[in-house]
Amino acid sequence: MTGLATTAFAANSVLCRLALSHAAIDPATFTLVRLASGTGVLCLMLSLRRKHERPGGSWPASVALFVYAVAFSFAYVSLPAGTGSLLLFGAVQATMVGYGLVRGERLSALQWFGFTIAVAGLAAIVAPGASAPSVTGACLMLTAGAAWGAYSLLGRGIADPLGATAGNFTRSLPIAICLSLGALSFGTDLTSGGIALAILSGAVASGIGYTIWYAALPGLTPAQGASVQLSVPVITALAGALVLGEALSLRLSISSLAILGGIALVFSSRERALSSSS
Template sequence: MQRPRITTWTIALTGLAMAAFAANSVLCRLALSQAAIDPATFTLVRLASGACVLCIILSLRRKAEQPAGSWPASVALFAYAAAFSFAYVSLPAGTGSLLLFGAVQTTMVGYGLVRGERLSALQSFGLTIAVAGLAALVAPRASAPSVMGACLMLTAGVAWGAYSLLGRGVADPISVTGGNFLRSLPIAICLFLCALSFGTHITAIGLACAILSGAVASGLGYTVWYAVLPGLTPAQGASVQLSVPVIAALAGALVLGEAISLRLSISSLAILGGIALVFGSQERAPSRSR
């Protein structure tokens, strides 16, 4: 099978998509760390903005289409978005992105193992390093992230991993994603109504961050990513996402003034390096049941 030819345009669009994914962490943390908006409202506005942009993109196609999607995927999408928002009340942007990314990839690799896939010795070593890096990052210490925030972000990662697995092999990812965003809105509205009893708040800055996160970083970001994905091999598509936590940590330091600690740096090397070994090596063939 001939490998896709990597062009300058492909590299540029890939970089743009990764920057958009990292921007989700920075925008959410910026809004919630300043108490400019509450997590439930952020979740609702983000999903609604993303749904609007994706529906507009679908309507601009040569042949107008109805959004597709499914309820299981929509529930997973909502769980990811809600846990993501509540986690960033207490987590720095870089730490949150690293926990999210590690949980997503670990979930997908774990699913493959349950399905009978077998890892090579190098891949098993890489997975062990990645899990150890995650454990070291969240282990109780003075510099450890919030336990509640870390648990919420790991939950968001598992949900996003499930969402990714549910969406594997779909014929039209933009249509499916648009439909899933639309279906997630009733659930997000229920969360918002429940949050009203505890008190919600919103400012212009918080609203702007939520809209940018949904419309630009999510809606347009996913569109760019799905457009460029056919130009990458599966290994390249998985490996390039290793850059997202790094971009988020650097942006968090520049925009939010967050410190990049030695603990975060070492954990990042272990998690990202381990995942790179898993995706960069050749898997063993799945075992056949007799």
């Protein structure tokens, strides 16, 4: 289940990039269709689990979810799938670790080393150069990662993550509709292929993907759950090369090693510290 979930997460990036790079749909409509189809699947899963159950969630988490989804879509207008996934994942983990530091969490020397390497990797991938990604796209994806990190933090300790996710997706829809209506004045690109890709992203990669992930989480420790997500940017980069013909540049490879290796150091050290204290 963990393998299926991480593959679904990677598929989100590939599907979004495939739709937007071919102008099959505009980013605002992609966001709306993705959130709407994801809402439908999650609410269906919720109704199948227990009848007459109302979705949970909160408005702050729903806003964070929407900011993630819309920044994610607009970023992939100009970013390759692998680069976008790496920026997204790095920003998510940096946000969560940074929040822990603000709250007074102490890191060991090895954890600080890993965190510094990861941040340096993020800086390297957006630094000016011939293979540098779009500045606008990179900033949007970093914003998406920070929003997803905030969404994850807001969801900590929730007893029913599936119900909360269904509720958050539902609440995000009115905001996405307003965005899509506002984008109409600038013109929209819409094809049946683009709609199909957005539905696959929302219903399968997001709705079913999140459901599988929540089913897999009870069998993983927190550090394992965080560490296994290290595979998502790698899967995305490989899929981007196979499906989209994107090049695996030296800058992306080195930055990937720095970011993913640094984060792995942070979480592996944390796991050892928790094990020794228990």
